[in-house]
Amino acid sequence: MKFLVFIEQRDGKIRKASLEALSLARKLGGGPAAAVLPGKGVTALAKDLGAYGAGTVYVADRDDLALYSNKGYVGALDAAAAKCSPDAVLIAATAMGKDVAPRFAARHDVSALADVMDLRAEGDRLVAWRPVYSGKARAEVDCGVAKLQIATTRPNVFAAEAAAGAPAPAVEALDLGDVSPRAKVLRVETSESKELDVAEADVIVSGGRGIKGPENWPVIRDLQEALGAALGASRAVVDAGWIDHQHQVGQTGKVVSPTLYVACGISGAIQHLAGMGTSKVIVAINKDPEAPIFKVATYGVVADLFPVVPEFAKAVRALKHE
Amino acid sequence: MNSLVCIAYVPDTETKIKIGADGKSIDEADVKWIVSPYDEFGLEEALRIKEKKGAGTVTVLSVGPERAKTGLRECLARGADEAIWVDATGIPYLDALGTAKALAAAAKGGSYDLFWFGQKGVGYDESLVGPMFAELVGVPHVGSVIQLEMGDGKLTAHREIEGAHEVVECAIPAVLTAQKGLNEPRYASLKGIMAAKKKPIAEKKLAELGVPEADPAHAKTRWRKLELPPARQAVKLVPADDPAAAGKELARLLREEAKVI
Numbered sequence: 001m002k003f004l005v006f007i008e009q010r011d012g013k014i015r016k017a018s019l020e021a022l023s024l025a026r027k028l029g030g031g032p033a034a035a036v037l038p039g040k041g042v043t044a045l046a047k048d049l050g051a052y053g054a055g056t057v058y059v060a061d062r063d064d065l066a067l068y069s070n071k072g073y074v075g076a077l078d079a080a081a082a083k084c085s086p087d088a089v090l091i092a093a094t095a096m097g098k099d100v101a102p103r104f105a106a107r108h109d110v111s112a113l114a115d116v117m118d119l120r121a122e123g124d125r126l127v128a129w130r131p132v133y134s135g136k137a138r139a140e141v142d143c144g145v146a147k148l149q150i151a152t153t154r155p156n157v158f159a160a161e162a163a164a165g166a167p168a169p170a171v172e173a174l175d176l177g178d179v180s181p182r183a184k185v186l187r188v189e190t191s192e193s194k195e196l197d198v199a200e201a202d203v204i205v206s207g208g209r210g211i212k213g214p215e216n217w218p219v220i221r222d223l224q225e226a227l228g229a230a231l232g233a234s235r236a237v238v239d240a241g242w243i244d245h246q247h248q249v250g251q252t253g254k255v256v257s258p259t260l261y262v263a264c265g266i267s268g269a270i271q272h273l274a275g276m277g278t279s280k281v282i283v284a285i286n287k288d289p290e291a292p293i294f295k296v297a298t299y300g301v302v303a304d305l306f307p308v309v310p311e312f313a314k315a316v317r318a319l320k321h322e
Numbered sequence: 323m324n325s326l327v328c329i330a331y332v333p334d335t336e337t338k339i340k341i342g343a344d345g346k347s348i349d350e351a352d353v354k355w356i357v358s359p360y361d362e363f364g365l366e367e368a369l370r371i372k373e374k375k376g377a378g379t380v381t382v383l384s385v386g387p388e389r390a391k392t393g394l395r396e397c398l399a400r401g402a403d404e405a406i407w408v409d410a411t412g413i414p415y416l417d418a419l420g421t422a423k424a425l426a427a428a429a430k431g432g433s434y435d436l437f438w439f440g441q442k443g444v445g446y447d448e449s450l451v452g453p454m455f456a457e458l459v460g461v462p463h464v465g466s467v468i469q470l471e472m473g474d475g476k477l478t479a480h481r482e483i484e485g486a487h488e489v490v491e492c493a494i495p496a497v498l499t500a501q502k503g504l505n506e507p508r509y510a511s512l513k514g515i516m517a518a519k520k521k522p523i524a525e526k527k528l529a530e531l532g533v534p535e536a537d538p539a540h541a542k543t544r545w546r547k548l549e550l551p552p553a554r555q556a557v558k559l560v561p562a563d564d565p566a567a568a569g570k571e572l573a574r575l576l577r578e579e580a581k582v583i
Contacts, residue, residue, distance in 0.1 A: 068488065070453075070463070095483035099465050102418070102450040106457035111419040111535075111542040114448035132548070133445050136339040137348070140547035144417070145540055182462035183492040186478075190486045197484035203582075227583065245468075245503040246482065251335045251444060252359050252502055260582045271335050277551060281580045283572060284557070294557045299575055303562035311569030316583060319573050 017092035026053025206232030210265015268293030360440025420535025
């Protein structure tokens, strides 16, 4: 099967989620895959993709692609697809990937396997598992009669594997023609203090009602810092206005699958469990022994979070210092 | 400013999901249905724009079985002017492309400036239909909108990305997909509920809209199997009487047993 992988970069840095998709394409295709890399000043980044499985990198390196535009970035993917006629296209299911995939799919009269957590090849057909109903169930899906198969891969689920001694990829520049967009990104505004996003984080520390008020975030932040984690929150505290929606984990927030999820003072409403239930290891600290969060937790402490969380942070720091 | 708000009528987010007898769809018994929460943000914004300008119409559109009409009626009660129901009775599954095609076909002939979708439909969770619709109709789109200012022949939208916002200037007509944070949707008033009963719901048949994907044999994505997620191991409780010891033990387990820190 011939794969083409959409590579996302921001500020000159290739997204890990894209390297995960690229490694997956190499694995499923049994050899190097094609990749497409749009942006400004990105040609120099192309050579780094060889180690992750790129045989050829199609580069769309233009001033007018410095900021994301659907027209320009889908245009680049389209131009690359025209060059290499792939059987399958993989795109990381990031904010950008979710914007690119559906328009590209519709342009080719196909749909896409969205946000997959497992992907395999049966002959020349892709078969995926994807969470549905926010993780309350999972569906095994395929691309039906679609000739071109498209999947978006959930960040943090697949391994990004660099192979030592992989040859440098062939780099080919794409000619996109005029891609002046009707929807143009004027600027990117960094919210809060350039925080790690829960959707991309390996480790998440979340706070819920149990923190009692927004003035107590420093307690959670301290553990977050110790673990090098992103900060998550339950719907209750977002709705109460204690923190921005960006942080919300759950069915109407972000659905996440980190390696470690630490729930502090979160009882675990069904919508919240749906959003984090696929995390590898879950730690719950809650004073209510009946809280549903303990049904999904790997490790639990039935206690008030206020004395425990700082001690936990201290112990983590001590371990990391060793 | 005329808006078309596309809505999905989906299982309530509090619903416990059970697998249906066919092993590839949910058991619909005991399911409470709601307008997909993200679609509500789109409807609310469309209503606010109309109220602010004092002109224009808000039309709601949905593809689905008979119950979709209940969802449309709820939107009419909140202030939408008219509704279009695409009757998909007897069609158990329509993929994202088929849904986008059906919506685009049903919208044809209308004069709309803004097309609203939720940033995802709760349930399928694909985030595909809105941008696909935009591609099919040939208009630009902005996804995951959390803030919007209407200008003259164009709009400025803030869209949520990882750890930041993109500020996007977009020509009208356009597709917008709504994200939480855009607004606080209103509830229907009693007066609105009464008025909704008299508002028109136009009906179209999916089978007559020329959507090949409505036939499962022509679907571009299919569900082969539906399962509940694998059960998790029982929790290991750490003694809680001494906070310092509990903290240390947690850290030790994560390092030595789970090997995640």
